[in-house]
Amino acid sequence: MFRRRRDDQKDPARRAAQYQVDREIAAVSADGDDHGKDYGTDGSAAAAAPRKRMDDRALWVDTVVDQAIRRGEFDDLPLAGKPIPGLRGTHDPDWWLKNLVEREQITGVLPAAQLRRDDAELDETLDREPEEARVRATVEEFNARVVDARRQLLGGPPVVTPTRDVEREVQRWRERRRAHGIF
Known part of the structure; x- marks a missing residue:
């Protein structure tokens, strides 16, 4: 009836419980009678058989x-002792996609929101460049993603993230480096 793992076969209590459940299920399915135990509401054993099997399985589990x-x-x-991450009070049909993006740290595929975040973090990203x-x-790669997002957007919020002027960003990068004494 059940697929047993090797660990299940080593535990005598598990084997005994499984044997009892299998024997009762076989008896019910063989003759449709569970030998006077737990009949259905209409008095027939056939109505009680599926419920009996599920009760036995639940008991075994x-x-x-x-x-x-x-x-x-x-x-x-x-x-242990902590709330399960990702459980919120509302149902979100895209929960799996959001978890994937967060877990794998995927960037550049969610146009409007991701571009706004990248735009806000662009100065920090540029400051790490030597x-x-x-x-x-x-900056050119960021601008290309903004332009691509504007072209490919079929629905959802509009992409309002502006492109950046490459020369201006390079100048600002130089000024920030001088201010920190890097140049």
Whole structure:
């Protein structure tokens, strides 16, 4: 009936519970009668058979989980005593996509919001660049993403992020470096 893992076969209590559940399920499915136990509301064994199977499985699952708790298999889990991340009060149909973007730190694929964030962080990004050529390349790449987002946007909020003047950004980068005593 159930696919058993190798660990399940080593635990005698688990094997006994599984044997009992399998035997009762086989008895119900073989003759449609559960030998006078737990009939349905209309008195027929056929109506009680599916419910009986699910009750037995639920009982077996509860037994296995209780045994695992007593053995301490759920101790020291990574989120023990902490709220489960990602559970919010409202349903978000794009929860999986947002979690993927956050977990994998994907940038440059969500036009409006991502571009606004990149625009706000562009000065910090440029300040980490050691060479003027790389500053120019970073600003040009940012501008290209803004232009592409404007072209490809089929729905949703409009892209209002402005492009940056490369020469002006290079000049500002130089001024910030001088102010910090890097030049």
